[in-house]
Amino acid sequence: MELFSIFLNPGFWFSLIRSSTPLIFAGMAALIASRSGITNMAIEGSMTLGALAAVVASWYFQNAWLGLLAAVLVGITIALFLAYFKLKMMADEILVAIALNLFATGASIFILFLLTGDKSNSSALNSLVLPTVSFAFLNNIPFIGQVINGQNILVYVAFISTFILNYFLFKTPMGLRIRSVGGNEHAAESVGVYVHKTKYIGLAISGMFAGLGGAFMSLGYMSLFTRGMVAGRGFIAIAAANVGGRSPIPTMFSAMLFGFFDNLGNNLQQFKVINEFVFMIPYIATIIMFAFSSYRRMTEKKRLNKKILASQKAE
């Protein structure tokens, strides 16, 4: 019963929203790349380097906003690099992404060590964080006000950008072109859409979101960079985008579902559940969610058969 008290605590939902934020950014990054026909497996690495760039720039310029900008630029650079290798050099995007991810892990620690002499975190750097935002009118709403008020500014950006991306993808000419080059590039080409240019644009947007996700990790979720802090969120986001049918709003919800398990894991620690087991939960949840949706797809036909035959017999 004590377990249920977790869900009655607004703090649980507050941190659910907070911990879903990087997954939402990364989920948007995954879906827009996939819509333009390239799987961006390098989101993980982009977030790692983005998070580091954010801390370094925010410390160097003593301005958190420039930190955010640096993370976005790093994200875009990596995504364009991936697109270049895929489109121009005809390389396999998965292999390039694996290389980029391994590079990001090594490079981030190396740069961290050069700047601080420490290989584990950036606590030696006096970096700033992005502000939290409070809306006075929300204080009057019980529970909900406590859940959504006072979050980091990027949390609101994540949720708002979901709707902006949805509008962009489904209501603008560029959105249509991005969907078409990912759907059937020959069709797009046959009517004069510049396929490569469109894919670069799609990937740049993907990189921007990955950078935002990275910046949130080190300028909001935490206030410093630590090694391994992205912790597979870039990969989980690809799963979230798939579960969400590569559409922004469903992807936002599936990212929140993953965020829910992540958060539940953290909360279960107080019940003396072994830490390592708790941290397995979001990943096990990923596998179970995939297994379940595949199973439904596989057995759909048998169920349909039964239903139709039964209704026939009834006649």
Next chain:
Amino acid sequence: MSNNVVLEMKNITKIYPNGVIANKDANLSVRESEIHALLGENGAGKTTLMKILFGIEHYTSGEILLNGKPIKVTSPLEAIDLGIGMVHQHFMLDERLTVTENIILGMEPKKGLSLDYKKATEMVKEVSEKYNFKVDPNKLVMDLSVGKKQKVEILKALIRGAKILILDEPTAVLTPQETSELFEQLETLKKQGHSIVFISHKLNEVKEICDRATVMRLGVYQGTYNIEDVTVKDLSRLMIGRDVVRSIEKKTQNLGDVVLKVDNLKVINDEGKIVVNDVNFAVRQGQILGIAGVEGNGQRELIDCITGLETTFVGKVSLHGLEDKQEFSVKNLRLNGMNHIPEDRLVYGVSSEASIQDNIISNRYDQADLNKGIFQDRKAITTLSNELIKQYQVKTDSKDTLVRMLSGGNMQKVVAAREMSTDMKILIADQPTRGIDVGTAAFIHDKIVELRDKGVAVLLVSADINEVMDVSDSLIVMYEGKIAAYFDSIKDLSQETLGEYMLGIKKMSEEEIRGATV
């Protein structure tokens, strides 16, 4: 048709870097408001010539004149700007977008930052009404029939102002009704001043709808003729150098035991529609049972069940004592004497990235005579593949050529060579000659009859009326998943009667159809 020449291609020669000559001194002259046939067998260079006109391929020498002025077309975009549109054999559509989105892609109307969907839909409606093409602008392309998809392709060209429209074998994928609908629309376009280049190898269609015809054979221009002045036989002689109108000589039937029996078969597809509904029939040794019907009336699903590709069905399929669904794996069926020429050669027929030889031995690589201990017997395999390539007249310079380098007709010969050269009890031939030239088709038909004379049971599925009527001994007609008619003998059957059953105008009683099961 006016005498005003809008397009001229003069002495076009195209030599590929590997030395293959696709076109040699090809000429084409298209007038305003005419439907101009470009005739030739598969591999005659028709498509290449049109790809040159559309800017996809570049010619080695020659000249193209549009309204008397020389033009250079280096990309499809330029061709579109010049008012030339092409409808490819394989549609250039994004299945997951709507009709409107596909048509206005690249020329989207805007309202502020947004795509003006309302205006876009109106644009599509306007052009489809102008040319009398009925398509729902808001439907997803994946939900459309093949005929409708083709209309979307044509509209894509028209909305971009195409005056000259190239249609690459447009009727190959259409049902008879859709074909006649298309022909009406082409007439409308012609009356409005458009010129149409109609690539085809179906002589009857050319005779029906075209004004003039340019014939090509093996890349060489054979001449341009007024359709009124030539007969179908003349044209076929020009295309392949011999008469193809023929009927197959068959020995009298020598019926044996039942090999394949289908009882009360019922199949429900992914959308929950009953696509095969209580089908019963039997095929015997020495019998060619034809299954006629417009495509999409349950034939594919029926064949999938028989050949082990689909196992979620209700009812019973038995092959020579094999009855248990569990035993209907493809491998097991083949071991029990079922060979299968599949409908879609690129998906199920060949591995296009493998060599001709590897494709040929793929159904017998594990047989004792092709192996020595744990190694393959390369010598035996080489002998076998060279022999089959020769026997089935596959046009290639080596058995090691990748199958994707072959033309469609030659690919089909590879499939036929593999499926018809092992011992078998039954051959399932699903659209064995679709999209291939008359010469190859006749060759495959002869082989089918030869097998039947040897006592093999043959199930022949085809949407081509001539094919089922020429080759089959007995005939089933499928309509909306049910057997609409059964003919024990097709001697007295007329094309008109068969057509009426295929289109669902007529239907036999259960009593009459029962003959199929005996």
